[in-house]
Amino acid sequence: MPIAGWRRCASLLARCRELFSRSPKGVPYCPTPFAVARQMLEFASVTPGDVLYDLGSGDGRVAILAAQEFGCRAVGVEINGKLWRESSEQARRLGLEGQVEFRQGSFFETDVRAATVVTLYLLTATNGALQFHLASQLRAGARVVTVDYPVPGWRAEQQVEVKSENNVSYTLFLYRRQAAPAVEAATAARLREV
Numbered sequence: 001m002p003i004a005g006w007r008r009c010a011s012l013l014a015r016c017r018e019l020f021s022r023s024p025k026g027v028p029y030c031p032t033p034f035a036v037a038r039q040m041l042e043f044a045s046v047t048p049g050d051v052l053y054d055l056g057s058g059d060g061r062v063a064i065l066a067a068q069e070f071g072c073r074a075v076g077v078e079i080n081g082k083l084w085r086e087s088s089e090q091a092r093r094l095g096l097e098g099q100v101e102f103r104q105g106s107f108f109e110t111d112v113r114a115a116t117v118v119t120l121y122l123l124t125a126t127n128g129a130l131q132f133h134l135a136s137q138l139r140a141g142a143r144v145v146t147v148d149y150p151v152p153g154w155r156a157e158q159q160v161e162v163k164s165e166n167n168v169s170y171t172l173f174l175y176r177r178q179a180a181p182a183v184e185a186a187t188a189a190r191l192r193e194v
């Protein structure tokens, strides 16, 4: 395909991602049950030294739980203004302002370089659209945990079935950002396979 064609494809793709990222309806709001959120944070071995980002933070429960029970700093990013306000108010009510921050906006435009743990309860397609952003910003060793929907193209280090307080099954996927040379080697190996 001529270079102009590739450029047109790339700009169309960027436009689609931009439109999707601006749509609060892209991923519906559906809170992770508390029991599942707790097991997700245990599964990611969250410690007080971590900085956790919950991308699409809903009512803020994951970030708040991480701060309250695991002692880490947490950032929630939420596009929906009502949910963002509610989660910010809840953090204030609980006296967690210094430890938990909620940002209103799109996770596609959020700087996640400070994160050591990222939690996602999004759709597979959204995880797929986010993976390049995450891969380009996350430091080596950072963990990404997803609920129910994997990140397409990434190999999960571990996968586990957990139950909610109502005995509903959920699957958790744990990924770890590799050091850059390993990622480059894997990419090169994949390219050689093609």
Ligand SMILES: C[S@@+](CC[C@H](N)C(=O)[O-])C[C@H]1O[C@@H](n2cnc3c(N)ncnc32)[C@H](O)[C@@H]1O
Binding pocket: 020, 021, 022, 023, 024, 025, 026, 027, 028, 029, 030, 031, 032, 054, 055, 056, 057, 058, 059, 060, 061, 062, 077, 078, 079, 080, 083, 105, 106, 107, 108, 120, 121, 122
């Ligand atoms: C399935 S809910 C998960 C909520 C929370 N993380 C939890 O586990 O309880 C997904 C959330 O992502 C939010 N969302 C969707 N697209 C978004 C975007 N581009 N940027 C930030 N938040 C987004 C939705 O408004 C919704 O609250």
